[in-house]
Amino acid sequence: MAAHTLSKLPTTSSTSASLFSNSNTRRRRPQSLPLPWLGTNNVSLRYSNLRPHEQSKHRPIAASVLSSLPTANPERLSSAEKVPKWSRKAIKSFAMGELEARKLKYPTTGTEALLMGILIEGTSLASKFLRANGxxxxxxxxxxxxxLGKAEMYFFSPEHPPLTEAAQRALDWAVDQKLKAGDGGEILTSHLLLGIWSEAGSPGHKIMATLGFNDEKAKELESLSSESGM
Incomplete structure (x- = not known):
């Protein structure tokens, strides 16, 4: 019976032998990998190029850093030694204002956006003064x-929403005040806030007035900025 059973077992064929022999041999490395997710089967990527760590070392990184803020009258700043520079906090406030305008899907960066940017920055004297006054x-x-109302649901503002005329005048006012002072140093966030307040008909001015800001508080902020030595 045992002999009869063994006789029915399959013998090792050439196919099975080749399978065993191939397991001991080196597998061939695919030369290309189809990428149907790119929209075509003809595009391939060689394994030798799949080196994310090496490729990332040589990948250019695009970055833009604001070193100044736009001015409507650059000709008045012809002398390089007299050009006042914006402080780091003021530049950050401006950038945060642009971002807030984009979040609200507004097509422009207005005085209201600059005001929100000052509050988002949060560490400047102007920002602390605003919060202290509610x-x-x-x-x-x-x-x-x-x-101003809500923007349309499917509207997307540009990457850098352009300044409104009132917002541009607020920036220029801050520059002019620093030039008139003639004390050197940087243009501070306080100058930017007072520039917003100087635009009486702008949304930023109206919002500040609605929330309790007035000329007396503007003078107080100006005095605090002078006393702090900034």
């Missing part, structure tokens, strides 16, 4: 939506 980011944002 003017917070959430209140300014709510007042902005009440005043």
């Amino acid at each position: 003017i917070t980011l959430f209140k300014v944002r709510d007042e902005t939506i009440k005043l």
